[in-house]
Amino acid sequence: xxxxxxxxxxxxxxxxxxxxxxxxxxxxxxxxxxxxxxxxxxxxxxxxxxxxxxxxxxxxxxxxxxxxxxxxxxxxxxxxxxxxxxxxxxxxxxxxxxxxxxxxxxxxxxxxx
Amino acid sequence: xxxxxxxxxxxxxxxxxxxxxxxxxxxxxxxxxxxxxxxxxxxxxxxxxxxxxxxxxxxxxxxxxxxxxxxxxxxxxxxxxxxxxxxxxxxxxxxxxxxxxxxxxxxxxxxxxxx
Numbered sequence: 001x002x003x004x005x006x007x008x009x010x011x012x013x014x015x016x017x018x019x020x021x022x023x024x025x026x027x028x029x030x031x032x033x034x035x036x037x038x039x040x041x042x043x044x045x046x047x048x049x050x051x052x053x054x055x056x057x058x059x060x061x062x063x064x065x066x067x068x069x070x071x072x073x074x075x076x077x078x079x080x081x082x083x084x085x086x087x088x089x090x091x092x093x094x095x096x097x098x099x100x101x102x103x104x105x106x107x108x109x110x111x112x113x
Numbered sequence: 114x115x116x117x118x119x120x121x122x123x124x125x126x127x128x129x130x131x132x133x134x135x136x137x138x139x140x141x142x143x144x145x146x147x148x149x150x151x152x153x154x155x156x157x158x159x160x161x162x163x164x165x166x167x168x169x170x171x172x173x174x175x176x177x178x179x180x181x182x183x184x185x186x187x188x189x190x191x192x193x194x195x196x197x198x199x200x201x202x203x204x205x206x207x208x209x210x211x212x213x214x215x216x217x218x219x220x221x222x223x224x225x226x227x228x
Contacts, residue, residue, distance in 0.1 A: 034216070042115065042203055042219035043156070088156060100169045101146070101217075105155035 002027040002093050006104035014112050017079050021107045023089030024071040031099055033065055033072050036088040038106070043088055046074070079111045116140065117220035119204050125226045131192040134223045138185055138206030144168070145187040146207070146217060147179055151200040162187055194227045201225075 003026045013019055025033065032050045036043035047056045049065035049072060056063050060079075065072045076083055086106040092099050116139035126132055138145050147159040149172075158171035162181035173179075176194075181187040191198060201224050205217040 042221055044115075044219070045216040048216060090156075095169060100161070100171060101158050103148075103156040103158070 002091065002100070002102040004089055004091050004102050004104035006087075006089050006107050008107060009105070010108040010110070012110045012112065013079055015080055017111075018075065018077045019079060019109060021074040021076075021087050021089075021109070022071065023073070023104055025089075025091045025102075026070065027091045027093040027102065029094040030067065031092040031094050034090045034092065034101070035063055035072070035074050036090065038086045038088055039084075046087075076109075079109075081111050081113055084109060084111045115218040115220065117204060117206050117218050119202075119220035119223050121223060122221065123224045123226070125228060126194060127228055128194055128196060130194050130227075131190065132194065132225065134189040134191070134202050134204075134225075136187045136189070136204030136206075136220055138187070138204075139218050142206035142208050142218070143185065144207045145181055145185070146205045147173075147187070147189050148203040148205065149200045150203060150222075151197075154200075156203070159189070191225070196227050199225055199227045 005024050007022045034048045035046040047063045052067040060077045063074045086108050088106045090101045090103045118137045120135045143164045146161045150156045159173040160179050161169040165181050176192050179189045201222045203222045204220045207217045
């Protein structure tokens with residue numbers, strides 16, 4: 001059974017701090033790893049990673065995948081209170097011609113002013 | 114606004130009852146996914162449809178069923194409801210079927226409360 005483990009479970013930081021969120025996985029026939037941000041509504045897409053070692057960046061957020069060690073990290077620099085959310089990691093595994101997403105339980109990030 | 118719509122927003126019903134949740138995907142998206150999110154279980158993939166056909170099944174109970182219609186909207190039917198079925202149910206859509214799953218766009222969710 002595919003498994004995605006995120007750590008830490010929750011994190012409290014102050015504005016301006018840098019945070020690193022971790023995601024490790026075990027999946028059959030890995031295809032991609034996705035990061036989502038969920039505030040008090042539906043998840044919104046952040047990144048999709050398929051290749052090892054290639055960093056994806058969007059403003060203060062960046063993410064990288066290590067397919068050998070089966071993990072990914074999401075970095076947020078110069079955190080702001082608006083970054084407070086649950087960050088979800090999901091891994092896509094293939095089952096024949098189809099694919100399935102398995103989500104981790106999420107990391108709750110609280111950014112204090 | 115993701116372009117994915119779900120109705121109703123909230124649903125309160127009693128144990129043993131049956132409900133239907135509805136989802137309309139973004140224009141042009143052929144794949145629809147259903148997820149259940151509860152406090153203790155996190156986000157759980159239930160089932161995926163592509164252009165009317167079931168493509169992948171996750172942790173979906175036998176009491177639950179879904180279908181995707183020719184106009185691509187999808188319905189999730191939950192029957193013999195139990196207290197533990199109370200959760201937020203999300204629908205998501207994407208353009209690509211397997212091969213390369215790109216970003217999924219999530220609807221706002223339906224909050225189901227079973228009393």
